[in-house]
Amino acid sequence: MTIPTVVCGRTGRMTRLIAGAVEQAPGVHLAARFTARGAAAATPGAPPVVADLAHLSCSTPVVVDFTAPEATAALLRQALTHDCALVIGTSGLGAAERTLLAEVGRVRPVVAAANFSLALLAVAxxxxxxxxxxxxxxxxGVLDVHFAGKxxxxxxxxxxLADQWRRPEERGEAPEINAFRMGDAVSEHRLLAAGxxxxVEVLHRVADRAAFLPGVLRAVRxxxxxxPGVHTLEDVARTPLPAAR
Ligand SMILES: NC(=O)c1ccc[n+]([C@@H]2O[C@H](COP(=O)([O-])OP(=O)(O)OC[C@H]3O[C@@H](n4cnc5c(N)ncnc54)[C@H](OP(=O)(O)O)[C@@H]3O)[C@@H](O)[C@H]2O)c1
Structure with a gap:
């Protein structure tokens, strides 16, 4: 049996990539798209688009959300009462959304990560x-360079990354972060350390959002x-995959 997977959003950059990857990958299938914007007519031959998890025809899907904080909040509210698992990649969640995510994590499995690149785990x-x-x-210090408009x-x-530098005995201020938003490059993070x-300089550059897909698919499985619980990508990476998948 393959894992019923629901991908949030319809036209987003990550949404389209993830939906395509779920359609191609073994052990998972694209059961539906979910959008907090309201249901849409299904395209013939394509999975249904729902605005309410209760309208899904599959049971206990894994719902993958790379959208926007307000859309993630709408999904999380539904997940409180609908049996599902969640993979959350949306960034910029505020305090209210993080509280809601923790609340959902008490009753559902949730994987939430700031960055689904498995290579970044090694950098961290x-x-x-x-x-x-x-x-x-x-x-x-950390340099954060992303496309204009992020x-x-x-x-x-x-x-x-700044938190990884914070030493256990200090628990004080994390290193300063300087952020630039320019051009159309996907992302670059550089940690500079000096004594x-x-x-020492460590650079992680993403030139293609496909770099996140192996981590996302692993998180779905x-x-x-x-x-139930809010799991990290570290938790995912250290858990061997079941042999059948
Ligand atoms: N954790 C990671 O590894 C990682 C990696 C890359 C990106 N991200 C994050 O993933 C998110 C999406 O990135 P992207 O580059 O794909 O952005 P994008 O191309 O702008 O797509 C945004 C998506 O969010 C949906 N959306 C936005 N506002 C909404 C609303 N009010 N209600 C319902 N849906 C809404 C859009 O829905 P429609 O399809 O209906 O337009 C679209 O699918 C961002 O937060 C980004 O920072 C995380």
Whole structure:
């Protein structure tokens, strides 16, 4: 049996890529599209478009949301009363949406990540290790470069990387983040760290949003069998996939 997967949104850049990937990948199938904008007439031969999870014909789908905070909030409110699992990639969630997400996580499996690149997990591990190795004289900063028009600033990924540098004994201020919004490049995050006579620079650049798809598909497979809770991409990556999938 393949995992019924519902992709939120219809025309978004990530939405289109994810829907295409779900249609191609083994072990999952595109059961429907969901939109908080209101149901739309189905295109012949294409999966239905629903505005209410109760109108889905499949049971316990994994719903993938890479949209906008207001659309994510609408989805989360429905997920409180509809049996499903969630994969949330929307960035720029405010305090109210994060509270709602935690509330949903008490009853549903939710994977939420600022960045679904599996390679970025290794970058984050390196930054944590570097922060542990060096002494207190070291400082760090994060550069966040995204396409013009990106809504959130700094990006959730920039904040995530800055948090990796924060040392356990300090728990104080995270490194400064400088954000630029320009051109049409997808994203670039650079962590710079320096001590006496030494300078380390780590760069993660995404040139194609397809880079997020392996992480998203892995999260879908994880969420389908995960217990309730708000899970991270680290949780997903450290969990071996079931043999049948
Ligand atoms: N976590 C990660 O790894 C990761 C990676 C890339 C992007 N992102 C995030 O994913 C989100 C989408 O990025 P994108 O580049 O695909 O953006 P985009 O091309 O602008 O697409 C936005 C999507 O959100 C939907 N949407 C926006 N406002 C809505 C509303 N009020 N009600 C219902 N639906 C609404 C749109 O619906 P329609 O299709 O109906 O127009 C569209 O599908 C952003 O938050 C971005 O930062 C996260």
């Amino acid at each position: 591990r390196f930054v944590r290790e570097l922060a542990q190795q060096v002494d207190d004289s070291w400082d760090a 809504r959130d600033r700094p990006s959730a990924t920039a904040r995530y 006496a006579g030494e300078h 994880f969420a389908a069998t995960a217990p």
